Amino acid sequence: MTSITGDEAACPINDLAEAYDVVVIGGGPAGLSAAKTVSDLGARTLLIDENRTPGGQIYRSVLLAREADRQRMGEDYWRGREIAEAFLRSGAHYAPATTAWSIGPAHDEGGRIIGHEVGVSGGGAARLIRARQIVLATGALERSFPIPGWTLPGVMTAGAAQIALKTSGLIPEGRVVIAGTGPLLYLLAAQLVEAGATVSAVLDTTPKSNWLKAARHLPAFLASGYVAKGLRLLRTVQRRTKVVRWVSALSADGKGELKEVVWTADGQEHRMPADLLLLHQGVVPNINFSNATGCKHEWDETQLAFRPQVDTWYETSVPGIAIAGDGAGIQGAEAAALQGSLAGLGCASRLGLVNGEDRDQRAARLKAQLRKVTQGRGFLDVLYRPSRSFRIPPDPKTIVCRCEEVSAGQIRASVRAGAVGPNQMKVFLRSGMGPCQGRLCGLTVTELIADERSVSPGKVDYYRLRFPIKPLKLRELAGLPQSDAAKVAVLADLANTHHSKPK
Incomplete structure (x- = not known):
């Protein structure tokens, strides 16, 4: 499963193990580096990638690119080959063309939480895979x-x-x-x-x-x-x-x-x-997975977006879940690869594969490189901060939620009617309830409500998202192994999705 370079890479979902030490979600520079790092340190590792080949968005299809693409796409893109090839040479298992759609607690026979359980689907089938540690490397979304x-x-x-x-x-x-x-x-x-x-x-x-x-x-x-x-x-x-x-x-x-x-x-x-x-x-952190998982987030006034709270090793407020790369704050592809390696070291340390001194020694060089590649990032963040008029539509007729065709004027009217945040607004409108689950409208809705209330977007908050966060076919759900854990996971997801009330 590790010598994959093209469409033949598709790994049957049934070939995956029932449990791994570390599951990495996302095949961009952060995910590839995290998976390679922790696998090289002895962890049984799985990388789940929606794409058919590693690279993510920034290095999409880089292993399939021809030499003629080098000039057209640029040297920065071409450097992604080295990261992808290094990952494929590692001992990590690779699941391309596979979607992760949920994360929940994994329990032992006594009911104690022993890690996490990841819902995945691919090739028309679905599985629940246990993990002691998870790295979310889901990257960014366009604003x-x-x-x-x-x-x-x-x-x-x-x-x-x-x-x-x-x-x-x-x-x-x-x-x-x-x-x-x-x-x-x-x-x-x-x-x-x-x-x-x-x-x-x-x-x-x-x-x-x-x-x-x-x-x-x-x-x-x-x-x-x-x-x-x-x-x-x-x-x-x-x-x-x-x-x-x-x-x-x-x-x-x-x-x-x-x-x-x-x-x-x-x-x-x-x-x-x-x-x-x-x-x-510009781009903003993709927080859909971290939001649904229950990780704490904060409003970043410089980047005008919500980002998850992470520690030195990129672990979130949910123990055993780390976030690396642009999903933790926009810093670019080079920084994402280094953050992925640091997150991998953090996972290895928590698993007992490296001691604190060894971890810190390995991290020192990575942190020095990270400081170097992010130097000057503050200039770009301030220079390319989008203007208010393009974030908060001045014309009330402008469509904000494309899925449900909700306008800026309707959102402002819902605030005057009593909606103090995006989740309360769902009582009045269907904004954020369409196929994109708020990916296209979330920040605009938050900023519109904040503007109407004359408060910070941080006080308004974001949509509260529920699993499954990606489309899931009924036949995939029906085909899940009929374990007690699977039944509980599916019932909980369906209940949260269809019967929860906005607060």
Whole structure:
């Protein structure tokens, strides 16, 4: 199960053991590094990956990439091969094309909690797998970018376009406009123009005032490795397409499909015909799993997102569950790989595979590297902080919850009717109850409620999520082993999902 490089990698779910020392969920740099580290230290380890090959989003399909992809995708992407190959050479078991959908306590025959139980499915079957330690390496989600017209066909996220490019080599046809803020904006623009796409314009919504606010972080940024990379991207994009800065308003226009992109810059409205609009305004921690598991979270005012509380070894408030990588706070791919290794050391220490002194010695080099690769991160966080108008829609008609077609005005009205938080709001609206389970609207809903109440988003909180957090087929549930633990897990999940009342 460890010499896997392509589609032949699919591991039948029935081949997995009933229990592991460590289960890692997520096949990006953090998950791969955590699994390799703890496996090398003697732990029986399983990595669960929704993708067919290791790499996660940032290194998606890197083991299938050809040498010709190297220039198009860039050296940062190509470095993911080393991380993925190192993992495959380890003794960790690998379950690709497999979804983890729940985590619950595992009990012994006397009813005592002895670890955790992970619900997984793949190949049409489902299993419950015990783990003494769990590492969540679920990465990040793109921040919601609710503008008028963003639900039109022809409008999608930049991340979705990048997935299509990495996975299938799909290059968008027609006139492409990329809009938003953040380093990924220019990275995707560069990748698309290198691939031959027609990028008509890059509309940069970074507020001009952010530059002044970020200035105090400039010395650390100039000493970091971000500068050279950023300048290369900017030169590539500015040489090949039109870049418009200081965009303060944006909308997608068309009947039935996208026809034009409308924006305001320097007080003037502009229009441009477009066949595809790609939106992006940064990424935020994917907290769906950690939220449903009951881990404590806090509001990060700098990154404008909720993140789980973790200790030095990335263990959460739930004993035996650690979170590494962007799921614990956005710091980038290099930092994620190092955090994964540190989380793996923490797991090994708690399992008694290394003593404290050995753990600390091994960690010293990793922590030094982590400080180096995150130097200058404060500058990027402040510079690319999305403007208020693109996080909290000023137009009450703007759709916020795409699944249930709930508008910004309806959310504000529910607050005036007595909803003080996202969960209470479900009594009035169905926002957050659709297929995405709040992944697209969660932060926007929280910030809208906070704005209407004139309080911090931290006081409003986030949706309270329930397992299963991913779609699960009834035949998979029906096929679960008929143990008492399985019955309890399924009944609890179904009860929580269908009968719980918002508080």
